[in-house]
Amino acid sequence: xxxxxxxxxxxxxxxxxxxxxxxxxxxxxxxxxxxxxxxxxxxxxxxxxxxxxxxxxxxxxxxxxxxxxxxxxxxxxxxxxxxxxxxxxxxxxxxxxxxxxxxxxxxxxxxxxxxxxxxxxxxxxxxxxxxxxxxxxxxx
Amino acid sequence: xxxxxxxxxxxxxxxxxxxxxxxxxxxxxxxxxxxxxxxxxxxxxxxxxxxxxxxxxxxxxxxxxxxxxxxxxxxxxxxxxxxxxxxxxxxxxxxxxxxxxxxxxxxxxxxxxxxxxxxxxxxxxxxxxxxxxxxxxxxx
Numbered sequence: 001x002x003x004x005x006x007x008x009x010x011x012x013x014x015x016x017x018x019x020x021x022x023x024x025x026x027x028x029x030x031x032x033x034x035x036x037x038x039x040x041x042x043x044x045x046x047x048x049x050x051x052x053x054x055x056x057x058x059x060x061x062x063x064x065x066x067x068x069x070x071x072x073x074x075x076x077x078x079x080x081x082x083x084x085x086x087x088x089x090x091x092x093x094x095x096x097x098x099x100x101x102x103x104x105x106x107x108x109x110x111x112x113x114x115x116x117x118x119x120x121x122x123x124x125x126x127x128x129x130x131x132x133x134x135x136x137x138x139x140x
Numbered sequence: 141x142x143x144x145x146x147x148x149x150x151x152x153x154x155x156x157x158x159x160x161x162x163x164x165x166x167x168x169x170x171x172x173x174x175x176x177x178x179x180x181x182x183x184x185x186x187x188x189x190x191x192x193x194x195x196x197x198x199x200x201x202x203x204x205x206x207x208x209x210x211x212x213x214x215x216x217x218x219x220x221x222x223x224x225x226x227x228x229x230x231x232x233x234x235x236x237x238x239x240x241x242x243x244x245x246x247x248x249x250x251x252x253x254x255x256x257x258x259x260x261x262x263x264x265x266x267x268x269x270x271x272x273x274x275x276x277x278x279x280x
Contacts, residue, residue, distance in 0.1 A: 019210065021172055021206060023163050023170030023171065024170050025169070025170055029165070029202040029204065030163030030164050030165055030171070030202065030203060030204045031170070031204060031220070032163045032172060033220070034216070062169040063170060064169065064170045064171060064172055066172035066173070068174050070159065078174050080171070080172060080173070
């Protein structure tokens with residue numbers, strides 16, 4: 001049976017998940033990449049190397065995060081959260097977010113771990129998506 | 141180690157997968173929903189009830205499909221395919237695509253199965269995303 005999740009249920013899934021698909025607009029078209037993140041204070045926090053997605057989000061900060069639990073064709077839930085990209089440039093904030101990411105994802109690659117220990121390096125982008133609206137649907 | 145998949149590897153993943161995240165543009169912002177699909181002749185074929193995503197794709201046909209295999213933080217692959225939405229309106233084509241979907245997804249819900257048996261009903265939208273470009277990245 002098709003169901004619409006309540007905002008509370010959707011937000012709980014968003015808070016609990018560790019991986020989501022980040023959607024943004026690149027060259028006028030949709031673009032999706034998987035990201036690791038943690039959720040705190042209405043924001044999904046993550047990091048990235050500079051690249052297409054970051055250039056695009058700097059130009060157009062509108063973003064969405066999609067996550068799902070798929071237990072079968074007729075048993076799944078999908079949450080879609082809409083928000084805006086905010087880049088974190090203050091060194092103390094960068095350091096705190098990178099530490100949180102590392103503690104939650106201890107298996108980050110050596111490259112990422114090295115980057116996280118050197119929060120001063122601007123080669124890693126630290127960002128958050130400030131979530132404004134969350135919807136969810138599913139079948140059960 | 142970060143790797144870029146070849147176009148062949150990426151296309152093989154796209155052909156083999158059954159679930160992808162469809163990205164489109166809704167009200168000027170990114171929008172993502174999971175879809176079941178099958179791939180044939182450069183197109184991902186799927187179906188949907190009318191709604192936000194279909195209205196949006198009729199207005200702006202640019203779409204992408206993202207799929208991934210996540211085996212761990214340092215062991216994953218993600219493929220991103222870019223293309224355009226094409227709605228299928230010819231009854232014989234609708235019927236053939238719906239039959240193919242049903243045979244590949246025998247566990248579609250009763251509602252979807254009923255719809256598929258009545259390909260003449262316009263309440264179900266049959267569409268394909270014609271893929272123009274495929275990229276893939278990963279870590280292994």
